[in-house]
Amino acid sequence: MGSTDKKHPDQERALHRRKQILEAAECCFSRSGFHGASMAEISKAAGMSAGHIYNYFDGKDAIIAAFVQANVERVSAKILGMAQRDDPLQAAYDDIERSVREDIKPGIWKMPLEIFAEASRNPMVAELVQEADRHTRAEFRKLLRAGREKRGMASDDATLDGRIEIMVAFFQGLHVRSVHNPSMNMDSTVAAMRLALWPLLFNE
Numbered sequence: 001m002g003s004t005d006k007k008h009p010d011q012e013r014a015l016h017r018r019k020q021i022l023e024a025a026e027c028c029f030s031r032s033g034f035h036g037a038s039m040a041e042i043s044k045a046a047g048m049s050a051g052h053i054y055n056y057f058d059g060k061d062a063i064i065a066a067f068v069q070a071n072v073e074r075v076s077a078k079i080l081g082m083a084q085r086d087d088p089l090q091a092a093y094d095d096i097e098r099s100v101r102e103d104i105k106p107g108i109w110k111m112p113l114e115i116f117a118e119a120s121r122n123p124m125v126a127e128l129v130q131e132a133d134r135h136t137r138a139e140f141r142k143l144l145r146a147g148r149e150k151r152g153m154a155s156d157d158a159t160l161d162g163r164i165e166i167m168v169a170f171f172q173g174l175h176v177r178s179v180h181n182p183s184m185n186m187d188s189t190v191a192a193m194r195l196a197l198w199p200l201l202f203n204e
Contacts, residue, residue, distance in 0.1 A: 018056050018066070021046050025063045030110045034060060034118050064118065065128050067111055072132045079139045088147035089201050096197060097190045099171060104184070109175035137164055144201075154204055163200045170196060 024045035028037035039060065043050040057063050078095070085091035102108055119126040141160050148155040170193065177184060 014056070017048075017052075020048075021053055021056055022063065022066055022070075025060075026067070026111060029114050034064065034114055061122070061124055064115060064125055068115060068125075068128045068132050071112065072135055075136050076139055079136075079143055083139075083143045083146065087150070088143050089151065090147075092143065092147070093194070093197065093201055096193050100174065100190050100193050101186065103171055103174040104178040104186075104189075106178070109178050112172070113175055113179070133168075137168070140164055140168075147201075151202075153202075167197060167200055 021042065024047075025037070025042045028042050028045055031037070032041070037060075039050050039053060042060075042063075043053050046053065057066070078099075082088055082091040082095060115125065115129060119129040141157070141164060144160050144164070145155040148160075174189075
């Protein structure tokens with residue numbers, strides 16, 4: 001037990017350092033893009049040497065992987081919270097407004113757009129994104145299946161897979177719409193999203 005206690009401060013320090021690096025990298029990537037931002041720039045923003053950063057991340061691809069994983073954990077936590085409700089489908093529907101408003105915040109959409117662009121030309125990043133997507137779709141499929149089975153509705157993969165693709169596309173599309181139309185009417189957008197998702201969630 002004594003050994004574990006001695007490691008704890010080091011683990012906390014490492015987590016703090018990783019967070020510090022990721023925050024600096026996010027600022028640099030948002031400003032200069034993945035290719036425009038150098039490890040030297042990130043190290044300067046983080047207030048540490050480039051050599052020190054390599055103790056935590058092998059390079060920019062590893063930093064991108066950390067962002068992808070963090071987003072998977074964020075979305076997984078949301079899905080788990082909805083899945084634990086008595087009526088998962090209603091919980092998902094009730095969460096629409098919060099999700100819409102969250103997804104158009106610059107702090108949420110800037111990094112996904114950078115990652116999507118990098119995935120289009122970097123096979124390693126593409127695999128990270130695709131694996132994250134497979135994981136998220138699998139979790140969301142469980143939520144939909146459980147919710148629809150409780151209501152005695154069709155819940156086979158053939159029924160669910162296309163609906164999941166469209167629902168994910170709606171929310172990912174908000175990132176792009178935020179760039180094209182940053183002054184979108186939020187109340188109207190939330191209302192339209194509710195109209196669009198109701199049949200995908202509740203119809204046979």
